[in-house]
Amino acid sequence: MKTIWEQKWLMLMSVPMLLYVLLFNYYPMWGWRYAFQNLDLNNFKQGADWVGLENFQWLFGRDDFLMSIRNTLAMSVINLVFGTLSSILLAILLNEVRTRAFKRTVQTVTYLPHFLSMVIVVGMAQNMFSSNGVVNSLLLSLGIVDQPVFWLGEGKYFWWLVGIINVWKEVGWNSIIYISTMTSIDPTLYEAAAIDGAGRFKRILHVTLPGIKSTFVVLLIMNIGHLMEAGFELQYLLGNPQVYDNSRTIDVFVMEYGVSNGKFGRAIAAGMFKSCVAIVLLFAANFIAKKLDEDTLI
Amino acid sequence: MRKLFAALLAVVMLFSMVSIAVAEEEPITVTVFRGDPGDQPTSDNKIYKLIEEEFGIKFEIEFLAGDLDETLGTKLIGEDYPDLFDGGNSAEKLINAGALIDLLPYITEEGTPNLYNHIKDIKDDLVDEEGKLYIIPNYGINYNAQIQNYCNGPAFFIQKQVLAWDNYPQIKTLDQYFDLIERFVAANPTDKNGAAYEGFAILCEGWRHFCLINPVQHLMGQVNEGEVFIDRETAAVETFINKDYAKPYYKKLNEMFNKGLISRDTFVMNYDQYIAKLSSGTVVGMFDQTWDFGSATAALETANMYENTFIALPLVYDEHYGFGVIEEQYLNGAVPNKDRGFGISVNCEYPERMINLFENLLSDRWQIILQWGIEGEDYYVENGRMLMTEEQYKNRQDATWKMANMATAIWESAPKKQGTMDDGNAWDPANQGEIYFNLMNEYDKQFLAAYNYQKPADFFNAPCEIAPWGEAWQIDKSPIQDDYDDFLLIQDQWLPKIIMSATEEEFNANWDAFVAEIAPSAAVHDAHMQAEVLKLVNK
Numbered sequence: 001m002k003t004i005w006e007q008k009w010l011m012l013m014s015v016p017m018l019l020y021v022l023l024f025n026y027y028p029m030w031g032w033r034y035a036f037q038n039l040d041l042n043n044f045k046q047g048a049d050w051v052g053l054e055n056f057q058w059l060f061g062r063d064d065f066l067m068s069i070r071n072t073l074a075m076s077v078i079n080l081v082f083g084t085l086s087s088i089l090l091a092i093l094l095n096e097v098r099t100r101a102f103k104r105t106v107q108t109v110t111y112l113p114h115f116l117s118m119v120i121v122v123g124m125a126q127n128m129f130s131s132n133g134v135v136n137s138l139l140l141s142l143g144i145v146d147q148p149v150f151w152l153g154e155g156k157y158f159w160w161l162v163g164i165i166n167v168w169k170e171v172g173w174n175s176i177i178y179i180s181t182m183t184s185i186d187p188t189l190y191e192a193a194a195i196d197g198a199g200r201f202k203r204i205l206h207v208t209l210p211g212i213k214s215t216f217v218v219l220l221i222m223n224i225g226h227l228m229e230a231g232f233e234l235q236y237l238l239g240n241p242q243v244y245d246n247s248r249t250i251d252v253f254v255m256e257y258g259v260s261n262g263k264f265g266r267a268i269a270a271g272m273f274k275s276c277v278a279i280v281l282l283f284a285a286n287f288i289a290k291k292l293d294e295d296t297l298i
Numbered sequence: 299m300r301k302l303f304a305a306l307l308a309v310v311m312l313f314s315m316v317s318i319a320v321a322e323e324e325p326i327t328v329t330v331f332r333g334d335p336g337d338q339p340t341s342d343n344k345i346y347k348l349i350e351e352e353f354g355i356k357f358e359i360e361f362l363a364g365d366l367d368e369t370l371g372t373k374l375i376g377e378d379y380p381d382l383f384d385g386g387n388s389a390e391k392l393i394n395a396g397a398l399i400d401l402l403p404y405i406t407e408e409g410t411p412n413l414y415n416h417i418k419d420i421k422d423d424l425v426d427e428e429g430k431l432y433i434i435p436n437y438g439i440n441y442n443a444q445i446q447n448y449c450n451g452p453a454f455f456i457q458k459q460v461l462a463w464d465n466y467p468q469i470k471t472l473d474q475y476f477d478l479i480e481r482f483v484a485a486n487p488t489d490k491n492g493a494a495y496e497g498f499a500i501l502c503e504g505w506r507h508f509c510l511i512n513p514v515q516h517l518m519g520q521v522n523e524g525e526v527f528i529d530r531e532t533a534a535v536e537t538f539i540n541k542d543y544a545k546p547y548y549k550k551l552n553e554m555f556n557k558g559l560i561s562r563d564t565f566v567m568n569y570d571q572y573i574a575k576l577s578s579g580t581v582v583g584m585f586d587q588t589w590d591f592g593s594a595t596a597a598l599e600t601a602n603m604y605e606n607t608f609i610a611l612p613l614v615y616d617e618h619y620g621f622g623v624i625e626e627q628y629l630n631g632a633v634p635n636k637d638r639g640f641g642i643s644v645n646c647e648y649p650e651r652m653i654n655l656f657e658n659l660l661s662d663r664w665q666i667i668l669q670w671g672i673e674g675e676d677y678y679v680e681n682g683r684m685l686m687t688e689e690q691y692k693n694r695q696d697a698t699w700k701m702a703n704m705a706t707a708i709w710e711s712a713p714k715k716q717g718t719m720d721d722g723n724a725w726d727p728a729n730q731g732e733i734y735f736n737l738m739n740e741y742d743k744q745f746l747a748a749y750n751y752q753k754p755a756d757f758f759n760a761p762c763e764i765a766p767w768g769e770a771w772q773i774d775k776s777p778i779q780d781d782y783d784d785f786l787l788i789q790d791q792w793l794p795k796i797i798m799s800a801t802e803e804e805f806n807a808n809w810d811a812f813v814a815e816i817a818p819s820a821a822v823h824d825a826h827m828q829a830e831v832l833k834l835v836n837k
Contacts (some may be wrong), residue, residue: 129562153563241794260367
């Protein structure tokens with residue numbers, strides 16, 4: 001009690017944040033009740049009927065919902081692996097660059113796409129990957145293919161397109177945190193390694209990489225919590241009926257079969273499922289990290 | 299500082315007392331939601347000023363920003379209804395949710411003669427099963443003769459220069475059309491800038507996929523009923539896309555695809571890319587509806603590429619397809635735009651005044667103000683004909699000018715008179731013969747002259763009488779939403795695959811697979827549409 005009184009100003013200062021979390025993170029969960037009601041805007045009445053697990057049964061009875069779970073996980077893993085590897089690689093390369101001006105320029109150029117709207121990125125991608133776009137022209141002139149590849153209309157390419165576009169858009173941005181971690185590595189470690197006869201490559205392997213290990217693990221845990229969020233805009237904008245089987249993520253499915261149709265009950269049921277899986281994934285990743293005796297998040 | 303504050307307070311007090319004092323004659327501010335995006339009028343808009351002076355009504359208009367269904371959903375769940383509620387293309391949701399009041403009790407022959415006469419003849423078609431009317435149609439109620447100078451709806455389109463290149467032939471059938479496109483592209487592989495011509499484009503994105511799935515009914519000589527073929531005599535309804543008479547059209551497209559006249563990119567492009575393509579003048583032809591690519595036409599005209607603008611053609615199957623000689627019927631009579639327009643919400647405190655407003659705005663005097671503007675400023679009268687100078691007409695196309703000088707937002711959703719006035723002038727200035735012809739560009743005048751036509755609609759047969767069910771695409775599918783979604787998705791996925799088949803065998807195999815896969819949802823669709831059509835016939 002006494003401590004509370006002594007810290008009253010600190011407590012007071014945390015109230016806005018607390019309110020923010022309650023209002024925007026916890027209060028909306030009250031809406032989860034709709035997952036068990038047949039809330040349908042086409043046939044809307046205040047206080048919809050309770051229908052038990054009907055919405056969930058509908059979802060899991062549909063092949064395309066199961067497919068959207070598969071797509072979500074697949075694209076997430078691709079994004080996670082390629083995104084992490086590419087940003088670490090870029091960070092290491094930049095860290096090794098001695099010319100400040102060059103380093104800064106590359107950094108700026110690579111992180112600028114992060115600020116582009118997805119609509120613009122998709123527009124550019126559609127032009128580049130169209131039948132007579134840059135990519136096909138290049139492949140044709142190099143003789144790698146003899147027919148233009150139908151990148152946007154064949155499902156098997158979709159996940160990888162998403163991976164490539166995401167890497168292009170986010171690599172610079174994601175590498176910032178690694179670069180900043182690397183600059184905080186004690187330079188004497190490098191000097192000691194050099195004296196011990198370690199070349200540049202050995203120094204990267206034995207000094208730089210262990211130096212960013214904890215950052216890497218923290219980011220990995222956070223990203224695993226987001227595995228169920230492979231994105232919405234990119235898939236929604238780039239997808240078309242030809243590739244739906246591979247392009248629909250859970251979010252896109254929710255948009256098309258829940259929100260657009262006014263069947264909010266289903267949309268919320270799908271969202272709820274997603275949140276539950278995300279929580280499980282988060283705890284699992286945290287548990288594994290703990291087992292590996294690393295820094296954990298929770 | 300304190301003094302100033304006190305003075306301010308006093309003034310505020312004074313004002314609030316005054317406003318209480320005149321509360322009897324009170325001017326009101328009406329909240330309005332429009333289910334379409336739009337431009338906020340300026341605060342000194344001359345027409346809204348007139349309305350305020352005469353009726354004491356000011357509008358606070360909210361336009362759609364973002365997704366319509368999402369916006370309506372939020373409003374419905376929060377019961378946050380404006381006074382005048384236009385639900386755009388999802389107005390059924392408002393009605394089903396009980397957000398709107400029944401208007402019929404307010405509409406009487408004595409009290410509101412304009413509204414009464416406006417809907418008198420079609421009242422039975424407009425009311426729902428319980429005999430209630432929630433929305434008076436915003437468009438489609440004609441007075442005297444209906445005017446159609448051009449086809450605003452579905453048709454096959456072709457660049458005017460292509461017809462000119464072939465010395466203005468009469469193109470009436472599917473084969474003639476594609477044959478012309480083929481010959482034109484063979485003779486002119488690229489335009490004058492070196493960009494390759496694309497023979498035929500098909501927009502497949504989202505709800506605009508009617509460019510892909512609707513043409514067959516027209517080739518069979520039917521008006522636009524959406525996705526069903528309806529026997530005009532017996533009102534028997536059937537889905538046409540999986541029938542044998544649909545196959546030849548997609549076979550033709552398949553041939554065109556394999557000849558390289560249809561690009562496969564057409565199946566993955568979105569609406570913006572489509573409009574960009576049409577605007578570049580490299581697309582020779584397409585099936586679409588005129589209103590759907592208005593921005594491309596405008597862009598072509600702005601760039602003085604009149605020869606690249608499109609003319610609508612009513613095509614049918616050739617006789618050799620085995621469906622007999624088909625007479626085209628693309629143009630339909632006016633369809634009252636059922637359940638589209640303003641409803642009055644249950645939250646509105648003064649429904650009588652709203653009805654009165656609509657009643658008065660429907661008078662001839664106000665209809666002229668809303669559609670034509672102010673005499674002397676926006677139009678002039680010569681020998682009883684209402685006319686506009688070129689500048690006056692150009693003003694009407696100028697979005698900025700409209701924001702200050704027209705009450706577009708209210709007019710578009712309110713009940714209105716269309717067709718012809720009793721004195722023979724057109725209600726819509728754009729339909730007024732003299733204005734339409736005088737303002738047509740020189741290229742179009744010369745183009746029509748070559749055909750000996752007066753207006754683009756002369757390519758078409760006269761509009762037919764509207765069927766008792768209106769146009770069947772208007773029928774609400776939300777009761778079979780899940781099946782209907784499947785029904786559309788199967789078409790979206792299979793038809794491009796069918797068109798892109800490499801061989802005859804592959805085409806047939808794809809077609810058979812498509813017919814088999816769509817059968818269950820098509821059956822649900824058939825049953826629903828048949829029941830709804832019969833309901834409308836027997837009303």
